[in-house]
Amino acid sequence: MSNSLNETTTLSLNYNNDGLIAAVAQDVSTKEILMLAWMNQEAFEKTLETGEAHYWSRSRSELWHKGATSGNVQRVREIRIDCDQDAVILLIEQSGEGACHTGRKSCFYRRVDSKNGPALVFIDA
Amino acid sequence: MSNSLNETTTLSLNYNNDGLIAAVAQDVSTKEILMLAWMNQEAFEKTLETGEAHYWSRSRSELWHKGATSGNVQRVREIRIDCDQDAVILLIEQSGEGACHTGRKSCFYRRVDSKNGPALVFIDA
Numbered sequence: 436m437s438n439s440l441n442e443t444t445t446l447s448l449n450y451n452n453d454g455l456i457a458a459v460a461q462d463v464s465t466k467e468i469l470m471l472a473w474m475n476q477e478a479f480e481k482t483l484e485t486g487e488a489h490y491w492s493r494s495r496s497e498l499w500h501k502g503a504t505s506g507n508v509q510r511v512r513e514i515r516i517d518c519d520q521d522a523v524i525l526l527i528e529q530s531g532e533g534a535c536h537t538g539r540k541s542c543f544y545r546r547v548d549s550k551n552g553p554a555l556v557f558i559d560a
Numbered sequence: 561m562s563n564s565l566n567e568t569t570t571l572s573l574n575y576n577n578d579g580l581i582a583a584v585a586q587d588v589s590t591k592e593i594l595m596l597a598w599m600n601q602e603a604f605e606k607t608l609e610t611g612e613a614h615y616w617s618r619s620r621s622e623l624w625h626k627g628a629t630s631g632n633v634q635r636v637r638e639i640r641i642d643c644d645q646d647a648v649i650l651l652i653e654q655s656g657e658g659a660c661h662t663g664r665k666s667c668f669y670r671r672v673d674s675k676n677g678p679a680l681v682f683i684d685a
Binding site: 441442443444445457459461466467468470483513514515516517518522523524536537539542544545546549552553554555556557 | 569582586591592593596639642648649661662668669674677680
């Protein structure tokens with residue numbers, strides 16, 4: 436299944452039918468995954484240009500400069516791209532209290548307890 | 561923007577219009593992100609039931625038991641879910657040579673060099 440997208444040094448992002456790629460924000464120091472969001476081409480280019488994470492807000496249908504209002508900006512230290520060029524990792528320094536709109540550092544603050552329902556269990560921060 | 565999905569212990573996955581959620585596979589020991597794939601309800605339930613990662617293959621339109629043919633299975637140690645319940649992290653132990661179909665450990669083996677095009681640079685494994 437290896438193809439030209441896998442081995443090229445040419446950036447050729449593979450946007451989905453909605454014009455989006457998945458973007459995972461990972462703390463560059465701790466390697467904790469902080470959030471998963473979406474980028475369109477404009478968001479990706481703004482992120483490269485400014486060094487701060489920009490996403491596409493699907494709920495608001497607008498470009499979203501993360502932290503522009505809250506101060507919780509994400510300084511991007513490195514961007515990694517996957518084999519088929521439809522997902523990226525942003526290795527970031529998170530400013531402020533955290534990445535999650537609930538006030539938590541990470542959006543992934545619950546785990547699935549499969550023995551019990553399944554149900555969710557809050558993880559201690 | 562806090563709502564009932566954010567603070568509940570009830571699992572209520574928020575599948576998209578294609579019936580999918582994003583799933584990030586992260587090495588439980590090193591915290592390296594190995595791949596990003598997709599799950600439908602059946603894939604999620606099979607993962608819980610078997611303890612091995614199952615995804616939905618969008619290219620083949622079928623349930624995909626990761627490693628069933630290659631031997632590169634992913635033993636799932638924990639599943640985390642995000643605030644709005646439309647993305648999960650699988651904390652896994654990766655068997656075999658790695659997660660990527662190119663033979664690499666991680667699918668994220670290239671970084672974006674923004675000074676140069678932008679272009680892609682291969683990261684040493």
